[in-house]
Amino acid sequence: xxxxxxxxxxxxxxxxxxxxxxxxxxxxxxxxxxxxxxxxxxxxxxxxxxxxxxxxxxxxxxxxxxxxxxxxxxxxxxxxxxxxxxxxxxxxxxxxxxxxxxxxxxxxxxxxxxxxxxxxxxxxxxxxxxxxxxxxxxxxxxxxxxxxxxxxxxxxxxxxxxxxxxxxxxxxxxxxxxxxxxxxxxxxxxxxxxxxxxxxxxxxxxxxxxxxxxxxxxxxxxxxxxxxxxxxxxxxxxxxxxxxxxxxxxxxxxxxxxxxxxxxxxxxxxxxxxxxxxxxxxxxxxxxxxxxxxxxxxxxxxxxxxxxxxxxxxxxxxxxxxxxxxxxxxxxxxxxxxxxxxxxxxxxxxxxxxxxxxxxxxxxxxxxxxxxxxxxxxxxxxxxxxxxxxxxxxxxxxxxxxxxxxxxxxxxxxxxxxxxxxxxxxxxxxxxxxxxxxxxxxxxxxxxxxxxxxxxxx
Numbered sequence: 019x020x021x022x023x024x025x026x027x028x029x030x031x032x033x034x035x036x037x038x039x040x041x042x043x044x045x046x047x048x049x050x051x052x053x054x055x056x057x058x059x060x061x062x063x064x065x066x067x068x069x070x071x072x073x074x075x076x077x078x079x080x081x082x083x084x085x086x087x088x089x090x091x092x093x094x095x096x097x098x099x100x101x102x103x104x105x106x107x108x109x110x111x112x113x114x115x116x117x118x119x120x121x122x123x124x125x126x127x128x129x130x131x132x133x134x135x136x137x138x139x140x141x142x143x144x145x146x147x148x149x150x151x152x153x154x155x156x157x158x159x160x161x162x163x164x165x166x167x168x169x170x171x172x173x174x175x176x177x178x179x180x181x182x183x184x185x186x187x188x189x190x191x192x193x194x195x196x197x198x199x200x201x202x203x204x205x206x207x208x209x210x211x212x213x214x215x216x217x218x219x220x221x222x223x224x225x226x227x228x229x230x231x232x233x234x235x236x237x238x239x240x241x242x243x244x245x246x247x248x249x250x251x252x253x254x255x256x257x258x259x260x261x262x263x264x265x266x267x268x269x270x271x272x273x274x275x276x277x278x279x280x281x282x283x284x285x286x287x288x289x290x291x292x293x294x295x296x297x298x299x300x301x302x303x304x305x306x307x308x309x310x311x312x313x314x315x316x317x318x319x320x321x322x323x324x325x326x327x328x329x330x331x332x333x334x335x336x337x338x339x340x341x342x343x344x345x346x347x348x349x350x351x352x353x354x355x356x357x358x359x360x361x362x363x364x365x366x367x368x369x370x371x372x373x374x375x376x377x378x379x380x381x382x383x384x385x386x387x388x389x390x391x392x393x394x395x396x397x398x399x400x401x402x403x404x405x406x407x408x409x410x411x412x413x414x415x416x417x418x419x420x421x422x423x424x425x426x427x428x429x430x431x432x433x434x435x436x437x438x439x440x441x442x443x444x445x446x447x448x449x450x451x452x453x454x455x456x457x458x459x460x461x462x463x464x465x466x467x468x469x470x471x472x473x474x475x476x
Contacts, residue, residue: 024075026084028091035098036063042102050119050416051109057438058101058408065386065442066094069317078318086324090317093324093401097388100405105412112413113420121419121431139425140219143210145463147222150203150230153196169229171236172297191349198451201245202433202459204230205452208250209429213257236293240281240313241440245452247277248436249429316386316442322367323389327397332366334396339363340403346447359446360385363393384443407445411438426460 022029040059046052070078078087154168160179161168167177180197207230211223227250234246255269287296326332342357350356364370364379385393391404415434421427433453440449447454 021076024079025070026088026091028088028095029070032091032095032098033067035095036067039098039102046106048119048122050113050419051105051412052119053121053419054109054412054415054435054438055101055105057435058412059098061439061442062094062098062387064439065314065316066320066388067317069315072314073318078321082318082321082325086328087321089324089397090320093320093388093392093397094317096398097391097401097405100402101408104406104409108406108409109413109416112410113416119419121428135425136215139210139214140216141467142426142429142463143207143214143219143222146203146206146210147226149459150207150226153200153203156196157200168233171232171293174295176233176236176293191351194451195455199455199459200230201234201242201452202456204234204246205249205433205436206429206456208247209253209432210425212250212254213425213428235280236297238284238293240284241443241449243280244277244439245433245436245449248439249432252435253428253432313384313443316384316389319384319386320389320392323363323385323392324397326366327392332363332393334392334400335362335394337394339390339394340407343446343448359448360444387442387445390444404445408441411441411445424464426463430456430460 036059040056040063043052043056043059047056157168157179158165161177164177166173167175168179171177180193180200182193204227207223207226211220211227214220214223231246234242237243251273255266255273259266259269283296284293287293323332327334338357339360342359345353345356346359348356360382361379363385364382367383369379369381369383387408388401388404391400391402391407394400395403411434415431415438418427418431418434430453433456437449437453443449
């Protein structure tokens with residue numbers, strides 16, 4: 019346990035505000051924005067409070083300094099206050115008149131068991147299957163027919179059909195799109211397998227899951243593992259498992275423990291060899307269990323940002339970082355001078371000196387959900403800006419919740435909740451592309467279904 023005497027007064031105040039925000043979101047869970055807001059509060063708690071408890075806070079004090087860290091906790095508290103105030107009105111502007119949550123209704127009344135909704139799920143599964151097969155044919159062409167490397171990396175090697183450089187060019191934008199689209203499809207089949215009643219539909223979803231999930235399980239990137247697995251697992255726990263909330267909480271706890279063990283294994287091996295080679299070579303998951311998770315340090319980064327702002331080695335870029343995130347979808351082949359994301363902060367953190375293909379840095383450094391606001395708009399406007407953006411995100415998810423009786427929208431909602439945790443490292447489209455491409459596909463599919471229905475009526 020950490021020595022809590024090391025923490026400033028602003029730490030318990032920030033923790034208290036997080037508890038208040040969490041209780042408020044839980045009490046509002048039957049509104050369309052309650053569950054998304056709770057996901058944001060949990061995300062902030064893990065990435066910031068979890069950092070201080072799990073990592074070496076005494077070391078942070080010696081390297082960063084007490085003043086910058088104390089300011090960081092005040093900024094976290096300011097973010098939470100602004101988020102609580104903004105979210106109800108912002109969510110209403112996106113979702114329309116606030117109505118009872120469809121997601122909570124599904125948990126309590128199980129409307130997805132109705133025959134007409136299951137029929138929609140069956141139809142959507144078939145449509146997704148055709149798209150997934152087409153995408154995998156392209157992927158196999160890209161890897162020269164390496165079926166084992168694409169679908170069975172646990173046998174010893176893994177291939178990446180969508181590999182590209184940090185600075186894109188040529189068809190890199192298309193490869194990027196395909197990569198994120200594959201994440202959406204994989205997560206979607208997990209949700210379908212969890213919720214479908216039709217045996218044929220479940221078999222299709224199971225086969226795709228068995229082929230698609232290993233590509234992410236044996237990867238080095240933890241956020242894509244969460245993005246693909248969490249939606250289906252959550253749908254199974256809350257949509258299929260019978261029993262009281264305590265039973266579901268037990269399943270969730272088991273899932274968290276297994277995920278933590280696997281993440282330890284990945285961290286222990288990813289710098290020296292591929293995860294596929296480590297697994298096939300008999301590396302021990304038990305031996306890796308004692309290692310610490312790396313990257314759970316957004317509180318530390320917020321402290322560094324404050325220190326850099328105080329000593330003048332870094333200045334707020336007044337929205338340019340957010341602008342770079344917003345224009346990221348524009349292919350670099352169309353806009354060669356498109357602003358790059360986070361390069362200035364990586365240099366400030368001592369990561370400069372990389373080659374031109376890596377944008378001149380050895381690695382980019384995530385600033386964190388709140389730290390990103392600070393690098394954009396300074397120490398006090400920044401947390402409010404970040405809170406506003408997360409309120410907008412809650413509004414977008416609330417919109418999907420209102421349409422939750424449509425199975426495809428429920429899939430999108432579950433994916434969005436899972437991606438919320440990844441946004442703890444940065445509010446970025448790079449995390450949200452699976453959701454965005456999924457939304458485009460679902461909107462197109464719904465329009466086609468509506469036109470087909472109109473023709474039948476006519």
